[in-house]
Amino acid sequence: MSSEQPKVYIEIIKQINQIIHNDQLTSGDKLPSERELSDRLSVGRSSVREALRALELLDLIETRRGEGTFIKPAGSFQLVDIILSFLLKNDSAQQDLTETRRIIELEALRLACIRMTDNSIDHLRQLIRRAREEWSHGDLPVEEDYLFHKTIVESCNNRLLLHLWISLVEYNKVALERSLQREGRMLVSIKEHEDIYLALKDRHCDVAIKAMEKHLQNSRF
Template sequence: MAQEHSVFSNIQDNRTSSLAEQVADQINQVIIDQNINAGEKLPNEFELAARLNVGRGTIREAVKLLVARNCLEIRRGKGTFVVEKPGQIEDPLGFAYVKDKITLAVDLMELRLQLEPWVAQLAAQRIEENEKDTLRQLCEQVEHKIRSGEDHGPADKEFHAYVARCTHNSVITEIMPVITYSIEMFTKFKAPRLLGDTIRTHWQITEAICANDPQKAYDSMYEHVSENRESIEIVRRMSMEQNRNRDN
C-alpha cells in the first residue's frame, strides 16, 4: 500500500492540468508501472477515490478520459478493465470520415511507397528463423483467398503487419494501422489483373525476406506498392472523368 501511496502522493501539486487529467495520468502510470495486464480489473471508484483523496466525481471524469484514450473500458455491471491494446485506436487519423476515399487511397499509397520498401528491407535483416514459416503461411493465405475468390483484404493486412513485426521495431509495428487501413480500402478498388501481380510480388517479398536479402526485399516491396499505386491512380482518373461527364 505504501508503494501505491507514493505513486499518487503529489498528484494535487501539479497545477498545469485539471485534477481529472492528473488523476487519469497517474492511473495510466500505475497500469504501466505495475504491469496490469489487458483484461484485468481496476479497483472500483470508491477505492480509487480513497487512495487519491479526491471525490468519486473526479475519478469518474478521469476514467472517462482514459476510456477516450482507449486505455480502459467500462463493462456494465462488472467494473473498469484495461483494454487489449491500451492507447491504440483502429482509426487514429479519422480516415473513416474522409469523403473522397479514392484520393485518400492515392495519398496513402504515396506514404506506403516511401515507407514499406524500407520496412521490408529491415525485416530481411532482422527476421528470426522461427518467423519465416509464419511469413510464408501468411503469404499462402493471401494467395488462397485470391484464387478462391474470397475477400483477401484481411489476410493481406495481416501479411503486411507481420512483415513489420519481423523488423522487431516497436514503432514500426505501432504505425502499421495507418498502412493496413490503406490496404483494406485498396482491395475494394483492385482490378482483377492486379490480383495475379499481388500473388507474384507477395511471394517475391516473402522469399527475399526469408533469404535475408535486404536489397531484393526492398525492390520487391517497391514494385508491389508501385503497381498498386498505378492501379488506384487509374481508378481515380476514371472517377474524375465520370464526374465531369455527369456535370456536363
C-alpha cells in the first residue's frame, strides 16, 4: 500500500469539512452525494467513499439507505471533533498519536483486568485462533488484530474511552497494516497477543501490562 495514500485520504476529509463549513451545514443536514463530492473535489469516488467511511466510523455522519448521508448531532463526543481537527491539521502529529494510543491502551488494560468478563476473555482466545488461521492461509489478519485490542478497550465499559480509542486507531490503520507486513512480525504479534490473553485469563494485571507494553513497543506505530 502506498505511503501517499494516508495523505490523500486525510486531505479529502479536510476538504469535506470545508464543504460542510462553506455550505453552512449542521447536525441533521444531508451531505452532498458521493458523485457530487467527487466532482467538487476532483477525486475518485472510491477515495470519497473511504473518507466518508472514516467519518462514519468516528460517529460524525450516518448513512441512511435510500436517503443519503447526514451529519450526526455532536452529542456527548465533541472531544472527538477536537482530536479529529488536531490530527488533520498537524502533519507532525504521528508521535503524539502513538503516545496517546499507548496511554489509553495501557490504562484500558488495567481496567479490563478488573472488569473483563470470562466471555470477553474467551473472545480474545478465539481472535488469536482466527488470526493464526488467516495467517496460515496466506492472509494478513489485520481485522483480528484490531478486534483484539478493541475487545480489551470495550471491556472497560467506558464509552468515551472506547470512542477516543477508535478515533485514534482508525486514522492509523494503514500504519498497523504496514507494521504487520514487516518480515516475521505477524507471528511475533500473535504470540504477544497470546501472552496478554493468558495474563488476563489468570487476572495477573502486572504481567498483562508488561506484555502489552512490549507489544506496543514492538508494533512501532
